[in-house]
Structures are given as structure tokens and as C-alpha cells.
Amino acid sequence: MRAMLLVNPKATTTNARTRDVLIRALGAAVDLSVEETGYRGHAATLAATAHAKGFDAVAVLGGDGTINEAVNGLLNPINGRVGGGNGGGGGLGGGADERPGLIVIPGGSANVFARALGLPNDPVQATGAVLEALREGRRRVVG
Template sequence: QRLPRGVARPKEQPVMPDRRLLVIANPISGRGHAKRLLPHFAELASAADVEIEIKLTEHAGHGREIAANAAASGFDAVIAVGGDGTLNEVINGLGPHGLPMMVIPQGTGNVLAKEIRASRKVMDYIDAVKHWRVAKRDLGRLQDGRLFSCFVGAGFDGQCTRALAERDGAIHIAQYVPIMWKAIKHSDFRTLKVDAEDQQLDSVNYTLVSITPEYGGPMWLTGKAKPDDGRFDVLTVHERVTPLSLVKLVSFAMMRRMGHVNSTRFFRTKKVRVTADEEVPIQVDGDFAGFLPIEAEVLPNALSYFKR
């Protein structure tokens, strides 16, 4: 349509994306592969009609710092690119019932990513972002406020993660085996005490407080756990961890038959306390996290994530 003489046609205003997403990426995860994924986010932004900003972590705890400011900075969701440690930092930065997050796994274990069937391919999330397809699952919270999305272990695996934390650089999965066997010599813990709503157990050698059925790789330690039922599944082991007993436990875990091991017990609870008379290391979502005691409570449906 022609305009009258002397009347300028108004300039078209650019259409701004409805959503803003923040990418928090650990550049050394996946031996640097995480950083090589970053150009694909421009494709996702164009295809899903969203605005995306990328920030790289520079030191331990940086992911938590960045995520903590995401909502105040006007972002609608966060994309975490890295391993279990990076994801745990982001979750703790977002807090319970915080912004929804997308997981692009680039670590060694990737326990949470496997649980929610996350993809390593950025472009697999176009439809999820377009339709804002978000699901919820439980989180756990320790007495110091730290959140976890999968599990807390006290005893043998805490000793393993402690040894791994003392190493420099990226850890390849093949390095876990010799470290694990060495840790057996230093993980003869017999004084764990587990107290819950209706359970009081003494003389425990190992315990796992879990939200997920999967433990890592092909192993299922708490195979009946449901990540959205508002309860922890707790496993206790009442025998000394030796090379022979470890082979047995791993074998049954891989067959998803931990309940058939006589020295194990299982129960469900909303809160649990684990103590010891000696220094017992713990792991949180696969990372060394100090020593007992711990008190954990479940936070129902506190984590929102994009579902493919």
C-alpha cells in the first residue's frame, strides 16, 4: 500500500525471542569436547527462536556462582554442559524449585544425564525448547544446604572419590579400576550408624542414600528407587568390603539383583542421618564431599528439567 507523499514508512521492529537461555559450560569436560559443542547453540537459538548466552566456568564452584544469578539476570532456563560435578554446581546455584535446566552430558559418569535420558547432541532439544517441555524430579538436601540429584554414599565409594580428587587433570574411566582396588585397603569402615524415621541400624560398613535406581554405568544399587516419589531409597551393607565381596556386590548390582545379597538391607524414608565413630569419607553425586556425619532430607519435585 502506497503512503501519502512526505509520509515515511515506519521501520519494522525486530521480533525479540520470547525466551532467554543461559549456557554454563565446563570447557575441559569430555577432554575439551564440551567447548567444541558451543557453536551448535547458535543453531539451537535460531531453530527454537530463543536467545542464548554462553558462559564458561573458570574454577571449581564457578558454575554455582553463575547459575545463582541466572534468574535475576532475566534468564528463563539454564543449559549445563559438563560432567556430574558441573551439573551439581548448577543445580546448587539454581536452588530448589529454581529455573528449569537442560543437561548436555560431557563427563565420565553422567549419572543424572542417563537417568533423564539426556542427549549429547544440542540439536536434539529443538522441540523441547520450542514447546517448553519440562518435567520434575526430586532433589536431596544435606544439613549444610548442599543439594544432590542422585545420591550420597558413605564408606567405600567416598574413599574412592577422595583418591580421585587428589589427582590432577581429567580422569579417564580406565583409571577408576586401580584407584578402586587401592581404596579397598583403606575402607574397612564398621562403625556407621544409620537413623531414619523408623529405622536404626548399627555396625554398617557402607550406605547409599539414593534418589535414582542407577548408580553409574551398568550398576543398579537401589533398583526400585523412583526419582519422583518424595522418598530416598537407602541401601546398607553389613559386611566388610574386600576384593571378593566387592566382586560379588558389583556382579549383583550389574544383574540388578542387589536385594538377593544377604548382607544388604533396603528401606525408604524422607529423612536420614548417618554418623560414625571414625573419619568416614562421603561422595555426593560422584564427587568427594568431605566426611560424616550427614543429615539428608528429600525435596519433592524440586528439580525442573527439559524432557526430550
């Protein structure tokens, strides 16, 4: 599986040490490309690029704002790639015309979306839960 990790270095609870631990853990499980966001809206651009380049998943280490941007980028692809018709998207390991799956790793202050998914608020613990789900082939459709 090819995944792009989007890191918001300015997210409230994100620091270089945690980021590096998560990169090593995720990189051991998937073919990982890492991008840091540099400005407002950058996560949307990066997620759309990941979709256009055929990544299987986009992982986000950041808060709710970064996750929101990434989702918007996945829903509004570039270079003519379109999702699976009704906006349902494909998820992990889907076909070429499906959207990449979204992997959420909380790195903000509130982490409302991550909590709604039942993820631990700690980014290292959340990464462990994500890796377990990947190993077991579990995914969740959010609509």
C-alpha cells in the first residue's frame, strides 16, 4: 500500500520527536511518502495530488482543520481523476478511479473527528490502533 502522510508541523500537539516515531512506525507498514504543510489550504492541495498520483491512502497528522483540508482535497481531485461516482470513494486498496482512504492521527488540541472515530487522543497510541486496523484489513466508511 502506498500512503502519503501529511504533517501539520504547527498543530498543537505535534512535535518533531512524535512525528519521527510515527513516520518510522507507519513506514514499516506501508510505502510512505511524507509531506509537511506549509500554509493554509496546503493539506487540500497535497491530498488532491496524492489522489491524482494514485496513492492508496492519505494519512493526516494534525488537528481537525488539517483533516478538513485533506478531506476537501480528496473530494476535489486534480488532473481529471474522479471518485467512485456517488462520492462514496473507495477506501484502502480500491481501484484506480476510487479515492484514497483517509488515515487520521490526532495532532491538534480538540481532535473531534479522531475522537468520533474512537481513536485515542495520543498520536502514538492512535498510530498503534491504525496499524492494527491495517493489519486486520479493517476500514470504516464515513458518510
